[in-house]
Each structure stands twice: as structure tokens, then as C-alpha cells.
Amino acid sequence: MRLDNADNSASIDVAAVYTVAARIDDAAELIHGAVSKHLAGLGFGAAHAGRAHAARGDALRMALDRLGAELSQWARAATEIAVALRSAADRYVAADRYAAARIA
Numbered sequence: 001m002r003l004d005n006a007d008n009s010a011s012i013d014v015a016a017v018y019t020v021a022a023r024i025d026d027a028a029e030l031i032h033g034a035v036s037k038h039l040a041g042l043g044f045g046a047a048h049a050g051r052a053h054a055a056r057g058d059a060l061r062m063a064l065d066r067l068g069a070e071l072s073q074w075a076r077a078a079t080e081i082a083v084a085l086r087s088a089a090d091r092y093v094a095a096d097r098y099a100a101a102r103i104a
Contacts (some may be wrong), residue, residue, distance in 0.1 A: 014089045018057035023083040031071050038069045 042064055048056025 012089070012092055014093055017085055017089040017092075021082040021089070024078050024082040028075040028082070032075040033073070035068050035071045039064060039071070058074070063088070 044064065045061040046054035046056060046057040049060070
């Protein structure tokens with residue numbers, strides 16, 4: 001947001017906001033894909049660790065599951081942020097058009 005001190009008005013670069021939202025969406029999709037295709041597919045646990053390392057294998061499996069859940073949560077939050085940015089930009093454009101129509 002930019003405040004123009006000459007006329008006390010604020011404005012935003014709507015195209016930049018849409019670009020940021022798209023990049024956040026891209027990052028969220030990348031993280032979601034990595035979790036669902038790679039991290040979730042790791043079949044490690046006590047059975048794979050062997051008898052001597054069963055507890056460590058289970059601990060690793062739990063840590064990987066927790067990491068996957070946290071990354072998925074981050075991806076969902078990022079998607080929601082992108083939606084909010086687009087919505088704010090849309091409202092700004094609508095308000096700007098409304099104000100311009102009232103002036104004209």
C-alpha cells in the first residue's frame with residue numbers, strides 16, 4: 001500500500017497483489033505435492049528398522065507423520081492467505097471503480 005501525501009489517498013498495486021497470491025498458491029501446491037507424493041509414501045517404521053532399532057524406527061515414523069501434518073497445515077493456510085489477498089484486491093478494484101463512477 002502506498003500513501004500519497006499530496007492528496008492523502010492510499011493505493012495498492014493490484015497486479016502485484018495478484019502476483020503475490022499466485023506465488024503463494026504455487027508454493028502451497030508444491031508443498032502439498034511433496035507431502036502427498038513423497039513424504040507420505042515413506043514406509044519407514046519399527047518393522048523396517050529391525051529389532052534392535054524398533055523404538056527409533058517408530059519415533060522416526062511419528063516424526064515424519066507430524067512433519068507431514070504440519071506441512072499440510074501450512075499449505076492450507078497459505079492457500080487461505082492467497083484467497084484473502086485476491087479477495088482484498090477484488091474489493092479494492094470494485095471500490096475504486098465505484099468511486100470513479102461517482103466522480104464521473
